[in-house]
Amino acid sequence: MAGTDQSPIANEQRRPLSPHLQVYAFALTTAMSIAHRITGAGLYLGTLLLAWWLIAAATSASAFADVSWFMESIVGRLILLGFTWALFQHMLGGIRHFIWDSGYWMDHPQREYLAKGTLIGGFVLTILVWIAAYTIR
Numbered sequence: 001m002a003g004t005d006q007s008p009i010a011n012e013q014r015r016p017l018s019p020h021l022q023v024y025a026f027a028l029t030t031a032m033s034i035a036h037r038i039t040g041a042g043l044y045l046g047t048l049l050l051a052w053w054l055i056a057a058a059t060s061a062s063a064f065a066d067v068s069w070f071m072e073s074i075v076g077r078l079i080l081l082g083f084t085w086a087l088f089q090h091m092l093g094g095i096r097h098f099i100w101d102s103g104y105w106m107d108h109p110q111r112e113y114l115a116k117g118t119l120i121g122g123f124v125l126t127i128l129v130w131i132a133a134y135t136i137r
Helices: 008-014 028-059 061-072 074-101 110-136
Strands: none
Touching: 028 061, 028 074, 028 110, 061 074, 074 110
């Protein structure tokens, strides 16, 4: 026993580490998982814009005019476009995870089809909503 170290710390140092990112090949499902997290955070910021709009509408006509001016500016429209995309991307990512949680389409190539559908669907739904908004307007 004199030459062996049986302390828990020594055993922890000899345990294998998790595979590093260099071991994994980048996949579309990985990108969609990252996008799902980013869009979730973006939706929090977009909700602040919605709250600003609602508070301004309840406050005064001048406050509502200020918010409307911002939302109709180029920057405001780009933010609203991003918010719309984030909403649809996050929704479709949630549906994708719901399908996986149900135990379906987890094997290759079905999981790639879901990831592509999420990516394409987010853009298509965003474009359709903006076309409808400008047509109705």
